[in-house]
Amino acid sequence: MQIGPYPVTRGAILPYSAKGSTKQKTSIDGDGGVVAHEVPFGEIFFRAVIHCSHEEGRVIAGYLRNGVRYSAVPFTFVDGFGTSRLVRFWDNDVNENYISGTEVELDLLFREEVAP
Numbered sequence: 001m002q003i004g005p006y007p008v009t010r011g012a013i014l015p016y017s018a019k020g021s022t023k024q025k026t027s028i029d030g031d032g033g034v035v036a037h038e039v040p041f042g043e044i045f046f047r048a049v050i051h052c053s054h055e056e057g058r059v060i061a062g063y064l065r066n067g068v069r070y071s072a073v074p075f076t077f078v079d080g081f082g083t084s085r086l087v088r089f090w091d092n093d094v095n096e097n098y099i100s101g102t103e104v105e106l107d108l109l110f111r112e113e114v115a116p
Contacts, residue, residue: 001048002078003108004063010051044112045090048077049105057104061094064108074113086113 001008025037050060068075071088078084090111097105 001050001080002076003048003060004067004075004077006056006060006063008050008052008060009056043114046110046112048108048110050108051099051103051105053102054098054104057096057106060106061096064089064094071111077110085110087111088113 027035027037029035050057052060064070067073068089070092071090074086074088076084077087087110089108091109095107097107099105
């Protein structure tokens with residue numbers, strides 16, 4: 001697994017949700033009628049739970065906070081099967097749970113980028 005340029009030693013991806021929906025753009029034509037333009041898209045969210053050393057956790061958290069500025073910049077996420085996904089970090093902060101004196105668990109929510 002890899003988050004941006006940083007490899008992850010131990011982690012798991014948990015399906016969070018996948019949904020498809022339609023957004024419409026509506027306007028009024030010259031005769032007062034409604035014109036609706038469909039914009040279909042699907043959203044895919046997934047959660048990655050990563051067990052790592054404190055140092056590895058600090059590097060990943062720093063990358064998400066400062067490198068991609070949370071959801072501001074998309075980046076490549078490579079899952080445990082070698083599949084690359086263009087994603088954005090989709091949470092307000094990096095959830096770090098310290099599980100021992102040397103290990104931390106990161107619980108991270110990502111949104112896969114939707115093609116326009």
